[in-house]
Amino acid sequence: MTLLVPWYAVKREMISRTLWNIEGKMQTSAEALRRELATIRTGHATPALIDHIKVDYAGVPTPLNQIAGISAPEARLIVIQPWDRGSIKSIEKAILKSDLALNPASNGSVIRLNIPPLTEERRQELTRVVRKKVEERRIVIRSLRREVVDDLKRLEKNKDISQDEHKRALDQLQKLTDSFIANAEQIGRDKEAELMEV
Template structure:
């Protein structure tokens, strides 16, 4: 019983970590990565599609992304979508590919990105704590229904807390790494 609850809590906490990693990957830190465009959605023939389903995205240089659509007709739509996105980068369209020059970050922008990273990390921590609360509630319900003893319930809650501490530590490590990446010039 308790093992099932612990396993489920661990799976959910792991998912929270994965979401945080994805969020961090899409943050622009002065280095060009195709992940920057993951959230950019293009309206193409009346359908909303991610850029990576319409084109090949490559980073030939540290500060340059090249988007090469499989259909040249998608160039304009991709360009519009990038302009509408919150990337703050102006695309250059040469008729066959779109180039995105990633400008170096100012110190002010770096500080803003650190704040955003901290906010995302805090959201992950809150999600993990909510998972802990749910798991503890389920253990207390088992205890209340006399399915498990009080001692087993206490041990189960201690295990949930250990899991929580482990995942919160992982969030903190990811945040520290991201902050270092953002602040490195």
């Protein structure tokens, strides 16, 4: 015996799946913003500040966190312990090439990075960078919303969903969009506050 699924259940499933997919994409976008902002230097030491730096290891660009242990034992100190001591020079070179303005100090087995306090001018500059990255994420979220709006219009035009279902889905989509934009703005405000701490 075959079970028949009512047509309205199929429509609801179609809309739910669409909204679920877009929520996942918006969540990914928020997580990407968090990762991007973690790489912006504040006056505090954190392993996330440098773990993304690519090091030329055996001729292959490799993230620093894959070839060394990274820790922040003090508020203004990062310690890097390479698993292969032969990679120390490559790590130092990669840190110097990064835009973090940090000077590595090595004793042959461990690299230390002292994190100097930020100047007021640098804080303002980094705040502008944070705001720009948040705005880029807002644009990404809105473009994701636009894609779903177009899909929903197509479904309504093809009579796959009713006008009421279309309106309900748009309302849910707008709530999702507003929520993720507010989340991105909060992430940005938190980073700005962190930058302004002296």
